[in-house]
Amino acid sequence: MHWESGATSWPADVIHGVLFAGLLVALWELADLAAVKTTPLLARILMIVGAPLSLLTIALWGGMDMPYGVYFVVMMAMWYLLAEKTWSLVASGVVFGAMLLSAVGYHGWSPHTVMDIVVMTGAVAALTVMPWRHPVLIYLALLAVSLTSVIMNPNGMHDFIVTVTTGLLLAGYITGRARREKVWADDKERAEHDALTGALTRHGWQRWRERAQSQADTDWLFVAFDIDDFKSINDTWGHMVGDEILSQFAARLLRQCHPEDAVVRFGGDEFAWVSKLTDPELAKKVTATLHAEVTGGSYETAAGLVQLGVSMGYVVGPLTDRLLEDADVHLLYAKRHGKNYVVGADTPITDADAEPIYRNELGWLADAALNLWQYCQVGTVMTSVDGRIVAVNPAFERMTGRSADELVGQSPAINSAKTTPKAVYQQMWQQLTQGKPWQGRLKNQRPNGTFWWACEEIMPIHLGGRLVGYWSLVEECSEDQQRAQSPTVASSWLEQFSYRVAFQPIVHLADEHIIGYEALIRPSFQGEMVSPLQFFSECAQNALSLEADLACLSAIARRIQEMGFWPAGSQLFINIQEATLEQSERVELVLKQIMTVLPRSQIVLEVYEHATSSDRDWASVAKSYAGIAFAQDDFGVGEADIVRMHQRRPAWLKFDRALVSRLPVDAALQDLIAMMVSWLHQRDSYAIGEGVETREQALILQHCGVDAAQGYLWGRPSWDVPQTVSRLMTAGESPKDVAG
Incomplete structure (x- = not known):
């Protein structure tokens, strides 16, 4: 300086x-x-x-x-x-x-x-x-x-x-x-905490454990959790609902945490709760509180309220690998003995309880069955009560293309072609768990890729009055045999579905007045709601689309007749597959039921086929439905939207939600929509935007010239329709007339 x-x-x-x-x-x-x-x-x-x-x-x-x-x-x-x-x-x-x-x-x-x-x-x-x-x-x-x-x-x-x-x-x-x-x-x-639940990941658990193990002479309470039957929740409602439940489940656990505690998500629906325990006698009280927290009260989801059962196993001791293994053994015991309860250190766990269930309950019976089935030419299978293969005979090995070593311990689903509707399996397990036998046909696939149909008969096994497993007789049936049985099988399966109809308003964008309602199907299998996408996908995989479509159309007709009215001038938009329209006689029978309540001119058929048929004469098909307007649904996600639009020349074109959601961030897409709408208006057709959830999306659609829209911004689907609306389209009136 x-x-x-x-x-x-x-x-x-x-x-x-x-x-x-x-x-x-x-x-x-x-x-x-x-x-x-x-x-x-x-x-x-x-x-x-x-x-x-x-x-x-x-x-x-x-x-x-x-x-x-x-x-x-x-x-x-x-x-x-x-x-x-x-x-x-x-x-x-x-x-x-x-x-x-x-x-x-x-x-x-x-x-x-x-x-x-x-x-x-x-x-x-x-x-x-x-x-x-x-x-x-x-x-x-x-x-x-x-x-x-x-x-x-x-x-x-x-x-x-x-x-x-x-x-x-x-x-x-x-x-x-x-x-x-x-x-x-x-x-x-992000590495240490699960993005969905906020719980520690496996990596985060290792880091937390390293810090915790530095505290010598400390006992820890380790609790392992497993949500009972969580897979069925995902299969029934979809993974979005499953994710909602997982998020809320973890939040309930985190509410009970002290700063030095940890909540870990090891994967799927497997969680753990770890806490320093100064008094081992408190373990039972703490775990009871945790069980009440995660099972008390319903979980709110998009599909409605869901009540959970949760199995828990806990142990107390130094934070070692053995502690984790012991907690997992207690959890396994809880799941095998009724589920939805807590098993702790005060419950005696034997070595047999810790082994795979097919060893401790069916081992001797499997050995006896193998000797009896050794030379049987019919495929035979024994499975445990939790759905694991215990024993198979040589005939079943040849039929599936898999050895006994590959099959034992696996789920029978290892052979599935993954195309059989989930509802079929739900029905099968419902009967079996009630102690009733089941018969049916399932589509399977061998390791070499070839498909085969299994004709199965499954029987429950009871020991000492308790269900301990199942044994099955399996034969391969030919494709011709299966096709011959398909109508009966399809009818039996579809008859077990019920359908509710919800209505979502469609509004004119200029003044946001209701111009019509889209009828939406909500299917249920034996009282449990099923995702519409899952329902129609499984129907398509099993060539049941036509019958399912007609069943849904009939459900809409029944609902309209039950209401006994329809708002004057409002359009009724109904989804229908292009292939179903070719069954004009059967479709017209249902439309006549609807026309006992509202005129033909107020019906709009939304065609939602995602792939066009080059050899289908659309003009001939449309001629069979004179006086009824058509709409092309899901524009923007199909394989040949422009071709279909040119062939059909629909009165309405519905832009799919996938396009609408991108509009705020894609100026080029806005220009494309505006150009399409101008082209439609030149041909006296009109446009609807689907899945509108924000005011910004609505304003952009209006700026692009789109005539009408529907989405959560104006209302979620409802089971009822009001008898009057504030401003309606009258018969023969166009969206431009309403705007004026």
């Missing part, structure tokens, strides 16, 4: 500032490297001592001026880089000492030296009580200190330039480092 003359040109001063900043950044990055390679304590010491010591060395023996403002900048940086206040105060003291030695030891006392000491003392006090982590505050403080370096300093401009240069570079480094540390923290959070 040379107060005397000897000023250099400003480029040299800038270079000095750059060199000082580069040295400091290198030291701090070295401290970070030390933190990775050694310990955080050594890294802190290197950061606190390294920078002031380097500056002091340069000032005393380096032959370069060291403005006091550089020390101040370093001190501010320490407060930003060291999160703990105690370490920041220590760093401030070291920097202050280095500045004092440099000023007094080399230059002696002077008015400027006294001012430096006063300003640095004030800076430490200010940093102690004020938050200095905002970038704006950093730059303002840098400017203030730089200006004070000019006061009572004959070489003030030199100090000013060096301080500002060093400060600006370090301020940029610090703000960039802050952003980098935030990215690191976010990445660590």
